[in-house]
Amino acid sequence: MASTRPQPAWLANSVLYQIYPQTFADGNGDGIGDLAGATEKLDHLAWLGVDAVWFSPLFASPFADAGYDVADYLSVAPRYGTNEDLAAFVDAARSRGIRVLLDLVAGHTSDQHPWFREWVDDPADGRYIWNERVGTPAGIWCPVPGRRGGYYQLNFYPCQPALNFGYARQDPGQPWRDPVDAEGPRANRQALRDVMAHWFDLGISGFRVDMAASLVKDDPGHVETARLWAEMREWLDREHPDRALLSEWGDPAVAVPAGFHADFFLHFGRPGLRSLWHTGVGTYDPSWTDTDRYFFDPEGSGGVDTFLREWRRATDAIGVGGGHVALPTSNHDYARLVTGPRTAPMARAAFAFVATWPSLPTIYYGDEIGMRYVEGLPDREGSLLQTTQDRTGSRTPMQWEPGPGAGFSTAPEADFYLPLDPSPERPDVATQRADEGSLLHLVRRLLALRHATPALQPEGSLEVLTEDYPFVYVRGGTHLVVVNPRREPAAATLPSGWDGARGLEVEGVRLDGGRAEASGFSYGIFERP
Template identity: 65%
Template structure:
């Protein structure tokens, strides 16, 4: 394994919070969230206890893919405000103990980016991948004077930057090696973009589609080499900054140089399976290629924590303490925790697990109050990916209070980026702040518990006592955790572990410890301090 400088000390204690900026808080009444709106709401995040914020892309863009089609990496999109507004957000967040990460789209640009418009007119420009004649399968016809077609990375409006091909193919003689002039220029540009923003006080980046750089790259070896080179530079130039990858395969991405990777809906051979088998029922964001799964955090009790546990154990062995795995509640690409048949009473047990497991927790905005995936929304900036895959339902406005537009914006409802959840019983921050028994208060207490007890954090050991219903484990030899996500009760005898009669409840709902037996009601959780 390549030797890197150890990750910054702050990362081990990170509690991430993902903000979809156009849906979080609108300060100027135009119906779209902005930097000033986020700045005004930082008090909510500080009160909640999160210490690291990740913003979805906020660069200049035509927004055919909600900002993941970048037209200028060094300028912020006017819809969000100005560069000064972003600087103010970063400074105010720092004062409240919160670091800010940006989202970096490394593998492609918008077709409106000046790099691409120049390349589309210059047959000698190799910054993008061009087939000089015809239009091979998967390519898009040239929009400029240059003949042939270009390779997109996702949508047709997102041409792939040329980081080279790992293998040559006589059928595609235009393939360039990774050390050709165009790929070298792109590697240098990637470093320059990162350097620019880190020098302005950002704490790092979440990297979109991080595995997509080098094409025809078995095992992603050449792509990993690019990130390894960049990590060594960052260790020297910006040792306190971090890179998080949207790779979904920590066993590959962390040894390549990333400080952390997310368990995602997709990924390596079983890492995508790990998250889908944990708590995604796929409502509204189902890829037709995915096999249906019984997830563990489902009322039926048919699922098991074992697929997640196996993937996590294997990834930990591969990482060997060199980086981290992050476990998100959801994100902008897949359904929220509250989706489909899952109900509000099932959410507390999910947070009890997420915030006591030795991964870095990532809370998607609104999940802390139980916002739901809203079905049936129209396509918005490329949100629809298939007949059963519409990401808009996870991108609706944050629900702050019971005022117009749930306190998100003063704009008329027809001008909102996306409609507010129409359910009259929708949860709000204000209502849950006023209710000590709410999900919001529970999440806050769980974050505080994790923060104040290192054994419950990323570095504490974990001993699994029962990988079923209930799921039972011990953190740091000092804290017993019991979670039962099904509607039916369950119990487990702690044979061979020793009497837990000294267990002192720290955060408990529906779980009791009697001697060597734990008994858990349906949808229950318990965190206990052990007396041994």
């Protein structure tokens, strides 16, 4: 069923690229990445074939949670530069055909935000969730530091008080539960629109919304939260129809019908992403009972059936033309593509899959050269939640060139935001640019092929031929993709018509006699003769 909501034309064939600003590129030599440094690297992104950049939070913050604790939604944090520097980045990106998206932390602020500082001393202010007498359960309620007294509800860390978007269900025993149409929740919805409009006016093309499902509390099935985002989408379609909203929800079957243009498959919640990439290294939750198999496993434990189940659930709910599922290689909260037993050469098959699947590919900075998840690093700005939730290793400085500093910064390495990967074999952009056989060049060719081939874009049809090793599917009726990400060879019987197909990007796959023969860690993209 087709969606009646308008869609930004630019989004459907976009390749997204996530920049973690602290560690992407340092332009002023203080050891922390910034907008000046990122601007200097735009030619790399244009050369690679990126269509849109998504920055993790750039807003003013005390950085207790690496910027996800916002103290001012309308100002760039001084460590990154100024609002003028962001405007210059947007202009420079636009001149290269690249759009810019910002991270919007919609459900909470920092406890240093002026809204919160005013709220703690003004009992009539309803912007945050207040409970005058009960401070339990522990970890959800924190004492209010001002004359208001009582407790405020947090969203993540204690420094992140939850903004009040109301409760879906009322309870006479909990009088602090405002309905979703109370004055405080209405004011916060308007504030979100005001923040987005401010940045749209400065050329921002959209937002990735952090913790998008967290806004309305005690909301079974996220019914009221979905209504809130549907209201936002109506406003967006009316006032800013060329802008996009992407959500950190982790359930596209719910988030996209609610109003988002796209939602990410994520490591938490449903198992779609974990069934592809999870190795048990880095971010891991003991509650995940479905991670004994993952398809891009060197030993071939399986799991593509789980991914396909989640994919079909999402796309059936979204409908044709209704929006997109964004498929990331990794992100700032989850272990990189190259992690644990999966090496950079093994990631080649993974990129062949990401570039040909009918989703929105999202490349996490550095994955295009095979940067690895680095274990055993110190906590920095809340990156280490617990021993099984270590996000630090996915946030190390981008490796631009060989040698000391890796081209990330001119500061002494001891002053870097996080240590560099200490491996003497760490990859870098300059070395791989000089090597046509490198992962970087492969990724560039794959993205160019996707852009040039409508059959490989989201609108192209999908026919899955096998749900095993090798994974074989047809895009647009004209292009065959074979992916074997395990060590052992694999083979599959093909329908007639593929013998003699032209190889477009092939490594270790042969079509012959109605069969696809795939060596270990191989991939092939073929065009029907």
